Amino acid sequence: VYPDDGDNVETIMQNADTAMYHAKEKGRNTYQFFTSEMNTDAVRRQQIESNLRRALKQGEFILHYQPQVDFACGEIIGAEALVRWQDPNLGLLYPNQFVPVAEECGLIVPIGRWVLTEACRQTQSWLELGLPAVPVSVNVSAIEFRSKGFLDGIAQTLKETGLPANFLELELTESILMHDAEFSTVTLETLKGMGVKLAIDDFGTGYSSLSYLKRFPIDTLKIDQSFVRDITTDANDATIVSAVIGMGINLKQRVIAEGVETQAQLAFLKSRKCEGGQGYLFSHPLAANRFANLLVAGSEFRKVCA
Numbered sequence: 623v624y625p626d627d628g629d630n631v632e633t634i635m636q637n638a639d640t641a642m643y644h645a646k647e648k649g650r651n652t653y654q655f656f657t658s659e660m661n662t663d664a665v666r667r668q669q670i671e672s673n674l675r676r677a678l679k680q681g682e683f684i685l686h687y688q689p690q691v692d693f694a695c696g697e698i699i700g701a702e703a704l705v706r707w708q709d710p711n712l713g714l715l716y717p718n719q720f721v722p723v724a725e726e727c728g729l730i731v732p733i734g735r736w737v738l739t740e741a742c743r744q745t746q747s748w749l750e751l752g753l754p755a756v757p758v759s760v761n762v763s764a765i766e767f768r769s770k771g772f773l774d775g776i777a778q779t780l781k782e783t784g785l786p787a788n789f790l791e792l793e794l795t796e797s798i799l800m801h802d803a804e805f806s807t808v809t810l811e812t813l814k815g816m817g818v819k820l821a822i823d824d825f826g827t828g829y830s831s832l833s834y835l836k837r838f839p840i841d842t843l844k845i846d847q848s849f850v851r852d853i854t855t856d857a858n859d860a861t862i863v864s865a866v867i868g869m870g871i872n873l874k875q876r877v878i879a880e881g882v883e884t885q886a887q888l889a890f891l892k893s894r895k896c897e898g899g900q901g902y903l904f905s906h907p908l909a910a911n912r913f914a915n916l917l918v919a920g921s922e923f924r925k926v927c928a
């Protein structure tokens with residue numbers, strides 16, 4: 623609106639464009655008036671994007687590893703690789719501070735490729751050192767999953783790093799899989815054929831079609847931490863978690879609980895026969911060398927699970 627949103631044609635058009643972009647983001651079929659915050663937001667994103675390009679070039683990403691623990695024996699049965707960004711000016715940044723922007727601008731594809739390569743390289747090097755290494759789980763974004771070279775990239779990375787395929791698990795969310803279930807079925811079958819394991823991340827937060835869920839070759843269901851948080855106080859969450867565990871057992875899928883923080887949550891999950899989990903009760907995500915120490919130390923978590 624002239625003159626509030628600009629005193630010349632270019633500015634008005636540019637701001638209108640920004641407002642349109644926001645309207646599209648809100649799910650389309652709506653309208654938005656321009657506000658100055660939209661510009662600060664856009665500038666901030668642009669800044670993150672150009673910093674991300676630099677980060678890729680300069681190797682500023684690192685991986686932390688969070689152990690997945692078998693509740694019955696306390697042994698480490700897996701590791702989730704979680705990306706962090708060591709920005710020289712801003713310090714250590716967490717995925718929620720940059721993954722959404724990386725997904726928007728497509729940089730998640732090369733970043734994901736780096737994550738995959740690094741996770742495989744690291745795990746293979748632990749195997750070669752004779753450590754009791756465990757399979758590594760890597761998070762995959764929708765854009766990566768649908769990108770052209772995705773399957774080839776996985777095959778090539780396994781080949782280049784020498785990591786046995788059964789030491790790699792890919793974590794996908796329900797929304798990624800349900801978006802185009804036919805495409806997903808084919809892609810998952812191909813991955814399965816390669817020997818890679820497959821997990822559904824944040825299970826329960828999406829809209830899974832149960833008929834697809836039984837058709838997808840899924841190895842692991844990861845119950846979202848939002849359900850685990852209140853299992854001991856919220857009867858609905860307790861019911862949902864029990865039902866998911868039961869379903870997983872019947873579908874012969876491994877069920878892993880995310881965000882296990884207390885002994886009471888662990889006790890509940892064990893009583894419902896949940897196979898394992900990860901969370902601060904056991905360990906925060908750790909730098910590679912600290913995770914390696916944990917592997918060497920052996921069943922550090924036996925006492926916690928007893």
Ligand code: C2E
Pocket residue numbers: 688703704705716717718721730734737761762763793823824847880881882883900901902903907
């Ligand atoms: P996610 O895959 O569901 O990962 C679990 C998140 O929960 C991690 O946050 C982890 O640090 C955190 N967490 C672990 N234990 C606990 C606990 O006991 N309590 C609570 N409150 N939180 C816990 P993080 O590392 O900040 O990652 C957030 C999300 O970012 C991940 O959720 C995943 O969706 C995404 N992400 C992380 N790494 C990558 C990556 O390499 N590629 C892609 N595409 N996404 C990634």
Ligand code: MG
Pocket residue numbers: 702761793823
């Ligand atoms: Mg995950």
Ligand code: MG
Pocket residue numbers: 823824844846847880
């Ligand atoms: Mg999750």
